[in-house]
Amino acid sequence: MKVLIPSALRSYTKAMNVEAAGATIGQLLADLDRQYPGLRFRMIDEQDRMRPHMRFFVNGVQTFDMARALSPADEVQIVQALSGG
Amino acid sequence: MARTTKKPAPAPRRTSARARRTAQRSRKVRLSLLVATRKGAWLFHGDHARKSWRANGPHFLGHIVSHLVLDPRDGRTLLAAAKTGHLGPTVFRSADWGRTWTEARRPPAFPKAPEGEKGRVVDHTFWLTPGHASEPNVWYAGTSPQGLFRSDDGGVTWESQSGFNEDPTFKSRAGGPQDGTPDGPKLHSIIVDPRNRNHLYLAMSGGGVHESINGGKSWTPIIHGLEVVEGFDASNFAFHDPHCVRLCPSNPDRLYQQNHCGIYRLDRPSKVWVRIGKNMPKRVGDIGFPLVIHPRDADTAWVFPMDGTSVWPRTSPAGAPSSYVTRNGGKSWRRLDAGLPKSQAWWTVKRQAMSGDSRDPVGLYFGTTSGELWMSRNEGERWTRIVEHLPEIYAVEIADVS
Numbered sequence: 001m002k003v004l005i006p007s008a009l010r011s012y013t014k015a016m017n018v019e020a021a022g023a024t025i026g027q028l029l030a031d032l033d034r035q036y037p038g039l040r041f042r043m044i045d046e047q048d049r050m051r052p053h054m055r056f057f058v059n060g061v062q063t064f065d066m067a068r069a070l071s072p073a074d075e076v077q078i079v080q081a082l083s084g085g
Numbered sequence: 086m087a088r089t090t091k092k093p094a095p096a097p098r099r100t101s102a103r104a105r106r107t108a109q110r111s112r113k114v115r116l117s118l119l120v121a122t123r124k125g126a127w128l129f130h131g132d133h134a135r136k137s138w139r140a141n142g143p144h145f146l147g148h149i150v151s152h153l154v155l156d157p158r159d160g161r162t163l164l165a166a167a168k169t170g171h172l173g174p175t176v177f178r179s180a181d182w183g184r185t186w187t188e189a190r191r192p193p194a195f196p197k198a199p200e201g202e203k204g205r206v207v208d209h210t211f212w213l214t215p216g217h218a219s220e221p222n223v224w225y226a227g228t229s230p231q232g233l234f235r236s237d238d239g240g241v242t243w244e245s246q247s248g249f250n251e252d253p254t255f256k257s258r259a260g261g262p263q264d265g266t267p268d269g270p271k272l273h274s275i276i277v278d279p280r281n282r283n284h285l286y287l288a289m290s291g292g293g294v295h296e297s298i299n300g301g302k303s304w305t306p307i308i309h310g311l312e313v314v315e316g317f318d319a320s321n322f323a324f325h326d327p328h329c330v331r332l333c334p335s336n337p338d339r340l341y342q343q344n345h346c347g348i349y350r351l352d353r354p355s356k357v358w359v360r361i362g363k364n365m366p367k368r369v370g371d372i373g374f375p376l377v378i379h380p381r382d383a384d385t386a387w388v389f390p391m392d393g394t395s396v397w398p399r400t401s402p403a404g405a406p407s408s409y410v411t412r413n414g415g416k417s418w419r420r421l422d423a424g425l426p427k428s429q430a431w432w433t434v435k436r437q438a439m440s441g442d443s444r445d446p447v448g449l450y451f452g453t454t455s456g457e458l459w460m461s462r463n464e465g466e467r468w469t470r471i472v473e474h475l476p477e478i479y480a481v482e483i484a485d486v487s
Contacts, residue, residue: 045194
């Protein structure tokens with residue numbers, strides 16, 4: 001499925017949109033980390049929780065659930081929260 | 086940021102004899118400042134006279150770099166502790182003075198907690214210390230929240246040190262987010278005794294000073310003699326707030342400490358700290374963040390006082406920044422402010438943002454949170470600003486390869 005990568009992480013993927021597979025958000029991230037080593041830890045902490053400023057959307061609907069089910073036709077958007085300074 | 090960055094190799098060119106002599110000289114004598122800031126890192130390469138400084142950077146522009154350290158054992162490996170405001174923390178490594186960087190394959194991270202338990206998460210690596218000279222690839226890292234990590238492969242992978250991180254005494258009393266700095270509680274001042282790789286010290290902003298004599302398998306608090314904020318129990322290490330602890334290079338049995346509650350000295354085998362800051366002028370006080378020790382004289386140390394009154398501005402007392410030096414182990418202190426602004430200079434110098442080189446006379450360097458880098462070529466007798474317009478400076482380290 002198509003995955004939108006936030007700008008801060010495109011140094012890993014060299015692209016804005018990539019393809020990845022997984023039956024859940026967690027599995028999708030594992031596949032992304034397999035393709036782009038180190039990517040997952042920048043978004044997910046060592047307790048397997050989404051980091052505070054990362055946001056995950058499936059077909060435009062936000063989710064905080066790593067076990068959220070996915071289908072191959074879904075589109076996943078990973079974005080950073082709009083905050084900084 | 087991706088795991089590696091690489092620039093194309095330059096085309097080879099013929100080198101003149103003059104250029105070869107210059108290169109040889111620069112290889113023999115290389116003094117650089119490693120500056121970590123809230124928005125990236127810079128290297129400033131100095132000339133032989135320490136008068137001109139060539140900027141190299143920014144590296145990791147936009148990243149929060151807490152510490153940038155050279156491995157003195159090989160004279161060329163740099164480690165940078167970094168994160169962005171949004172992304173998880175990591176450590177970058179360069180083996181070529183910053184031309185290329187590689188991300189740690191396994192950055193410092195706490196172990197996964199058992200099912201049902203919350204578990205801790207490293208927010209950022211705060212402090213980096215190279216290991217003992219006899220262990221070339223060993224590094225130590227202190228994190229926020231307070232954790233101790235070790236690498237045995239030059240910073241590529243990091244292991245949680247269970248002797249500290251899983252010790253129930255520390256987990257229950259090492260303070261928490263509510264006890265910490267605005268950026269969270271820090272584990273810092275990791276010290277390796279140059280005589281014995283198993284003899285370690287560390288400090289915690291919420292948790293006191295601790296010693297290990299078995300390579301970190303177990304730890305003992307060393308807090309006797311240290312004062313705490315009024316109303317707290319000084320026998321409980323959780324209430325202690327050391328800001329910076331340093332070991333004397335010329336006498337590893339002596340340590341100095343800048344604490345939330347004063348300046349102290351410890352002479353081993355004693356376990357009792359002595360508050361030498363009581364000899365500082367009362368109008369200035371002995372509160373501050375950084376502390377620098379003379380490389381060859383254990384009686385000489387420099388501090389940079391800050392205002393710790395009322396709401397704790399943590400700025401230069403009365404808006405007049407100054408360093409103070411003791412040449413007699415803290416019995417007396419002398420003000421060193423020649424060249425510094427005399428008023429309306431509300432500076433903060435963080436605990437890692439002041440360093441000294443090993444030259445004679447000793448060069449001193451400090452960076453402010455307002456982005457200025459100052460130095461003295463004569464042990465603080467006169468100060469000169471060498472860089473301005475940097476982001477908030479978190480750390481200044483010396484890379485002295487000579």
